[in-house]
Amino acid sequence: MATLIPTLTLTSTDTTGDALSLSVSDSLTLGANDLRKSSIFSPNDLDPGGPKIFSTAQGKSYIYVKNIHASLQIYLAAASTTAVNATWMHLAPGEFAFFPWSGLVDIFAHTGANGQGVATAGLEVMIFEA
Amino acid sequence: MATLIPTLTLTANSNTATTSPGLQSDALSLSVTDILTTTAPSMGVSTLSSAVNFGDGAGVLIPEEDTTINYVYIKHLAVLASDGTTATTNLVEIDSDANSDGFRLSLGAGEFAFFPLLGSEGLRVTAASAAVMLEFAYWSKG
Numbered sequence: 560m561a562t563l564i565p566t567l568t569l570t571s572t573d574t575t576g577d578a579l580s581l582s583v584s585d586s587l588t589l590g591a592n593d594l595r596k597s598s599i600f601s602p603n604d605l606d607p608g609g610p611k612i613f614s615t616a617q618g619k620s621y622i623y624v625k626n627i628h629a630s631l632q633i634y635l636a637a638a639s640t641t642a643v644n645a646t647w648m649h650l651a652p653g654e655f656a657f658f659p660w661s662g663l664v665d666i667f668a669h670t671g672a673n674g675q676g677v678a679t680a681g682l683e684v685m686i687f688e689a
Numbered sequence: 690m691a692t693l694i695p696t697l698t699l700t701a702n703s704n705t706a707t708t709s710p711g712l713q714s715d716a717l718s719l720s721v722t723d724i725l726t727t728t729a730p731s732m733g734v735s736t737l738s739s740a741v742n743f744g745d746g747a748g749v750l751i752p753e754e755d756t757t758i759n760y761v762y763i764k765h766l767a768v769l770a771s772d773g774t775t776a777t778t779n780l781v782e783i784d785s786d787a788n789s790d791g792f793r794l795s796l797g798a799g800e801f802a803f804f805p806l807l808g809s810e811g812l813r814v815t816a817a818s819a820a821v822m823l824e825f826a827y828w829s830k831g
Contacts, residue, residue, distance in 0.1 A: 561701060561704065561710055561711050561712040562701060562702070562709040562710065562711060563699060563700075563701050563711070563712075563717075564699070564700045564701065564709075565697065565698070565699050565801075566697070566698045566699075566700075567695065567696070567697050567762070567801060567803050568695070568696040568697075569693065569694070569695050569696075569762060569803075569826075570693075570694045570696075571691060571692060571693045571694065571727075572692070573691040573692060574691040574692075574693055574727055574731060574733070574828060575731075575733055579693075579733070579734070581734055581762075583764055583801050583824075585799050585800055585801060586709070587800070589712065593704075593712050594712075595712045595713070619795055623697070623699060623719075625721060634807065637791045637792040637793065638791045645791050645792075646807055647785060647791075647792040647806065647807050647810050648792075648804055648805060648806065648807060649758050649805050649806075649807045649808075650805060651805070653723050654723055654725070654805055655695075655697060655721050655723060656802075656803060656804035656805060657697050657699075657802065657803055657804070658794050658802035658803070658804050659794060659795055659796055659797065659800050659802060660793070660794060660795065661782065661793040661794060661795035662795075663793050664791045664792070664793055685699070685719075687712075
């Protein structure tokens with residue numbers, strides 16, 4: 560089994576009266592499959608729809624996503640189907656996220672309502688199976 | 690308006706390392722950062738029980754009535770809320786306050802997450818078995 564070490568640092572000088580400097584780290588033991596998937600997706604503007612970036616077949620996983628498109632917003636939707644109102648994450652260009660996913664539902668990515676366009680090579684995804 | 694700077698690093702040794710071997714023949718070292726504009730309201734880094742009730746129901750940390758995008762940080766502190774000291778591995782499930790959208794994060798002991806939550810989703814936490822202590826903060830997108 561392999562080990563992954565994520566570290567998150569949050570800093571700010573003006574979100575409150577006092578400066579913020581927080582750093583957290585963990586040592587994650589990955590699953591027996593030692594599976595890491597690193598992908599680039601091109602989310603389209605179908606909501607519901609878009610490419611499936613995570614499948615429940617992988618079970619609990621640690622997921623890193625980043626919107627690397629120059630201008631389009633990217634949304635993540637979680638559902639066993641591409642259900643309406645499944646969208647829960649909003650990544651503006653340059654924004655990223657890291658989270659432990661239960662693995663109980665799939666994740667899809669799209670750029671919002673029809674007509675927003677395709678975020679060609681716009682979403683970077685790394686999945687580490689727990 | 691204020692500025693929040695998140696930085697994430699993901700590291701792993703090569704799979705031939707004698708201690709804490711990683712996944713692949715080459716070591717992994719990824720670092721990303723961003724500069725986020727935030728505004729009020731926000732909640733600074735706080736320690737709370739997974740069963741806390743701010744008036745929107747047990748475990749609801751952000752109500753679905755909040756229509757703004759929020760940058761969320763949450764960490765499982767690996768201790769029971771009953772005394773704040775007893776170690777626990779109770780999983781904490783994170784989903785929507787509306788509970789109709791299907792997103793499901795699962796925090797194990799010591800695990801953390803950072804993500805931009807879409808407005809009107811809300812955020813609810815539920816611990817398996819007994820409540821656990823969490824570290825939590827959010828900032829509204831400016």
